[in-house]
Amino acid sequence: MSNKAVIALYVLPSVLLILSIVYVPILFTGYYGFFDWNGGSDMHFTGLDNYRKLLRDRLFWDSAWHSLWFALMSTLSLIVYLLVALLLSGNLRGSNLLRKIYLVPMLLSSVAIAQLWLKVYHPSSGILNTFLESIGVKNTPDWLADPDIVLWAVFIPILWQYAGFYILIYYAALKNIPESIIEAARIDGASPLDIAFRIKVPLIGEVVKVTVVLAVVGSLKYFDLIYIMTGGGPNRASEVMASYMYSRAFKSFDFGYGSSIGFSLLLICLVATWLIRALTASRDKIEYGG
Amino acid sequence: MSKNRLNMAATSAAFVNRTSSRLGIKVGRGVLYIVLIAVAIVQVLPLVWLLLFSLKNNQEIFNLPPLALPERFRWENYANVWSRGKIDVYFFNSVMVTALSVLLTVLLASFVTFALTRMNWKWRAPVLGLFMVGYMIPIHSSLIPLFVLFRNIRLIDNPLSLILSYTAFNLPITIMIMLGFYYALPREIEEAAVMDGCSVHRLFFQIILPMTASVMVTAAIINMIYNWNEFVFVNTFISSDTRKTLTVGVQNFVGQYSTDWGAIGATLMISIIPVLLAYFIMSNRIVEGIAAGSVKG
16 A cells, blocks of 8 residues: 555545535535525525625614624733732642632533523523612613623623633733743842733733634634523514524524625635734744743 | 952842842732732632522621521422522533533544544545534524424424534634644554454444543543533524423523522532542543644644
8 A cells, every 4th residue: 555545545644524514515515605595495596685785784884893892802801810810820729620620610501501690690580680779779681682782791701611621721821931031030120010011921922813813703703602691682683693693594594695794704714714824923032041 | 459349239239139130020020910810700709609508598698798608508499499499400400401512423433533543544524624614513503493303304393403513613723722632643553453354343433442541531521511512503493491402491490480599509510510529530531622722623
């Protein structure tokens, strides 16, 4: 058996699988976007109609704005996670246990998280309003039914779910900084704050960039939690791109239009990734000395 | 004499300085711990509340303070939903789909990572790129064509549609987790094996696979968590109630018994216990796997 045959045998099954389940369907999503199609046998070519309609569809732009809002908030929350990781990474007893506790929500299914937070937010019996009432707040809000606060109410569980994940990544990166660099800075008289923000944070710059991409792209494709908690409601106040696509395709059975949304989602994710990479590209690479 | 006094003054000043800064450090540490422990409490409090209300009946849930213990733990909530809510069926389906997908993914990813790191071939870089970019692609962008594909080949409502999708979408992260480990494997063993006339297959199955057992376990447990928790594919591809997995099954159950909080709590607990248990036993591996799979991309 030649080496080529062995390589083909080892690699081809996976390549074919990822091509047929991930890559080829993406192309088809773009292609289906050219049709008026309810998923049945009736399929009419309509050219760019769906994409034109998309550009004028207020519901789409609203959902895109909500996705962007989540992306922005998730990126901002990275600052909090980074601060916690900085606190955690200074030789502290129990830091290993703490970061493991932080990670627990990340392990749960979005169904479990969504159902749990539906109960947390329950207007009369939820733990949140019960607590607010006990400290004397009157007219406690109905968190998920109020269009003005629903985005925030959905964002809190997201913050909660991913905290441990990003803290873990930052913590691991911070622990990778050679102790000698920190020691040298300390001998030169750098204060703990200087060490944290002028030495540690810049040194893990590359990791921070990766997390920004993860947070932005992750938010743009966010779906499960919102779909289960609010279904995009009330009155589409929490609709995001993925949930809009899903409701168009699998509830209204508008496969053509749903595909055009799905394809736009892909393009937006790729452009966002590229944009962040381009904007944060550093010309000089930081290298650890000694 | 005067010089001596000066010395003493200097030492005592230094002493005062040092104790005050030591006190500062102590207070700082205290505040630090309070902040960090507060974060930990926020992270687990909703789950503690979930555990408590899964063991109460509605009366206790609505009348007692949220974190109060019930008069007695109502384990019957668990027994009831297990059979009445068909949670047993969903649970078994989840175990099957998860186990088969994890096996397939880890095996395929091992093949690919082995070929990528241990052999020289022309298409190595593009193939690696194919898997790395795959990590960034939102499942919603391929969901409609996948649905159509599975409908055309009659795999809708068949667990195979889930297994294939989970494997394809998890290959990138699994390969990412494995790459670092494979790169670090010493080459001498392989060279010796090849010198002895060992075939590539024997080399892979009898030497490489056993050597990578540890990273395979890490990759498997990460895959297990992802597959166990997956929602969109099940919700889209599986229509019969008897073939649903836990996530969608739980979702249906909650829709039907939306007023019975104890039953809902018990159902949610049953769905998260396997993952929590795995975490309790293998937290180091999970932490390491999540870190390796996210940053090396």
